[in-house]
Amino acid sequence: MALHCSRTCRQYLLHLAHDHIDFRLPEIKALLSIQGKPFEPSANFKETSPFLRLNGLSEDNIRNIMGRTVCAKSAFELWGHGETTDELKSSLQKYPSESMLPFLQEESSYKINVYTFNKTLIFKDRIKKIDALDFLPFKGKVNLKDPDHIFCLLEDYGTDPNNIPDEPLYRYFGRWIADGQRDLIRSHSVKNRHFIGNTSMDAGLSFIMTNHARVKQHDLVYDPFVGTGSLLVACSQFGAYVCGTDIDYNTIHGAGKSSRTNQKWRGPDENIRANLRQYGTERQYVDVMVSDAAKPIWRRQPLFDAIITDPPYGIRESTRRTGSHKDIIKPPEDFCGESHVPVSMEYRLSDIFSDLLNFAAHHLVMGGRLVYWLPIYRPEYCVEMVPMHPCLSLVSNCEQVLSTHTSRRLITMEKTKEPEEEDALARLTDPRYGPYQGLDSFREKYFSGVTKRTGPEEARTPPDGRE
Numbered sequence: 007m008a009l010h011c012s013r014t015c016r017q018y019l020l021h022l023a024h025d026h027i028d029f030r031l032p033e034i035k036a037l038l039s040i041q042g043k044p045f046e047p048s049a050n051f052k053e054t055s056p057f058l059r060l061n062g063l064s065e066d067n068i069r070n071i072m073g074r075t076v077c078a079k080s081a082f083e084l085w086g087h088g089e090t091t092d093e094l095k096s097s098l099q100k101y102p103s104e105s106m107l108p109f110l111q112e113e114s115s116y117k118i119n120v121y122t123f124n125k126t127l128i129f130k131d132r133i134k135k136i137d138a139l140d141f142l143p144f145k146g147k148v149n150l151k152d153p154d155h156i157f158c159l160l161e162d163y164g165t166d167p168n169n170i171p172d173e174p175l176y177r178y179f180g181r182w183i184a185d186g187q188r189d190l191i192r193s194h195s196v197k198n199r200h201f202i203g204n205t206s207m208d209a210g211l212s213f214i215m216t217n218h219a220r221v222k223q224h225d226l227v228y229d230p231f232v233g234t235g236s237l238l239v240a241c242s243q244f245g246a247y248v249c250g251t252d253i254d255y256n257t258i259h260g261a262g263k264s265s266r267t268n269q270k271w272r273g274p275d276e277n278i279r280a281n282l283r284q285y286g287t288e289r290q291y292v293d294v295m296v297s298d299a300a301k302p303i304w305r306r307q308p309l310f311d312a313i314i315t316d317p318p319y320g321i322r323e324s325t326r327r328t329g330s331h332k333d334i335i336k337p338p339e340d341f342c343g344e345s346h347v348p349v350s351m352e353y354r355l356s357d358i359f360s361d362l363l364n365f366a367a368h369h370l371v372m373g374g375r376l377v378y379w380l381p382i383y384r385p386e387y388c389v390e391m392v393p394m395h396p397c398l399s400l401v402s403n404c405e406q407v408l409s410t411h412t413s414r415r416l417i418t419m420e421k422t423k424e425p426e427e428e429d430a431l432a433r434l435t436d437p438r439y440g441p442y443q444g445l446d447s448f449r450e451k452y453f454s455g456v457t458k459r460t461g462p463e464e465a466r467t468p469p470d471g472r473e
């Protein structure tokens with residue numbers, strides 16, 4: 007292998023947060039694809055590992071990822087790695103000195119951190135590990151408070167808390183580049199949100215959805231089941247213009263009963279616009295309207311860069327759609343009154359998802375993404391249950407387990423084709439696109455007692471806004 011390594015053949019190390027594991031790689035892939043960059047992990051990478059080595063990228067690419075990610079904690083320019091101290095040492099000694107020396111100059115200060123995953127080290131042992139790096143040509147002064155450069159020794163003790171090895175399974179050393187955006191999870195917590203509802207989406211997952219959807223500055227994003235607008239809040243944070251609709255008048259107008267335990271009625275300014283104002287993104291607010299997702303009001307043309315939504319499953323909120331003359335219920339023979347036009351009707355889950363995909367196929371721009379949650383009864387799940395559409399390609403499918411029997415899957419699809427007449431026909435005749443009836447029994451199974459206490463909407467924010 008050539009000793010000299012150009013800028014683009016540098017390897018970068020991402021330290022991933024050890025939660026929402028299923029969602030991490032699709033997030034990183036989406037943030038890379040915003041930059042037109044492929045995902046090139048090291049050959050031996052494991053999906054469950056909190057350490058991810060990436061090839062073929064520049065420091066700017068990494069900074070752009072870190073400016074958006076809520077799944078990665080920190081990023082490093084990797085200077086060396088190996089299973090043992092000797093392997094790490096020889097790998098570090100091979101790192102080109104011209105790439106190292108600019109950060110080790112006499113006039114610059116530095117500090118070295120030690121991070122151990124799945125093990126806590128006492129102070130003395132940390133110092134020993136730092137001392138063992140004395141073969142590196144550091145010339146500057148140590149400054150623990152405000153150094154010019156930060157370096158980190160990262161040790162991986164595996165993922166099993168019941169079986170922690172004495173020695174790390176793997177070691178990395180690198181120059182810290184940037185931290186991710188995990189602070190957003192706390193700063194945007196639903197606990198302190200101005201306007202919340204029973205099913206407000208938690209901040210971390212809202213940002214993950216925004217990233218899976220590749221939302222960018224000046225995009226127009228739409229949520230057809232907008233509720234209290236948690237997904238609009240996350241999208242506006244990354245500079246998108248946001249709009250939404252919901253069938254519920256009170257939710258859209260911020261009226262009716264409050265979801266907070268200590269408050270009976272919603273206050274005068276409890277609405278989605280005020281939520282955006284709370285986070286300084288009101289200028290990104292387009293509007294929200296009362297509208298039934300079963301009867302879209304939008305002109306049939308590509309309008310939205312992304313559609314991000316959390317449809318109702320009928321557990322905590324009803325799955326209703328408005329009735330119309332088409333739904334007239336024939337009066338019984340002995341009833342001499344007018345035919346009855348129902349005010350609202352059941353909106354079956356299979357119809358909700360089929361309508362949503364069809365809407366996305368018509369209203370997304372080419373390459374735009376649809377990101378939504380699909381409730382799953384785990385014992386019966388198979389990948390064929392995920393609704394498909396001839397104009398949308400599946401990008402990722404990530405599970406959030408909620409109980410032994412239930413989960414919800416975050417589905418990301420990308421528009422790859424404009425709808426044509428034959429697509430409508432294919433949806434009627436091709437079994438790949440037919441509505442999966444198994445979805446409709448989700449509510450029944452949820453309430454039949456086979457599930458344990460936590461179901462999808464239990465896992466959503468409880469009424470008092472706790473996450």
Ligand SMILES: C[S@@+](CC[C@H](N)C(=O)[O-])C[C@H]1O[C@@H](n2cnc3c(N)ncnc32)[C@H](O)[C@@H]1O
Nearest residue numbers: 205206207231233234236252253254298299326
């Ligand atoms: C799970 S909640 C969405 C929560 C939202 N993500 C938030 O953060 O507040 C689903 C929403 O869908 C709305 N909904 C139910 N049926 C609908 C329909 N037919 N058309 C539009 N919205 C509907 C409900 O009123 C509810 O606000």
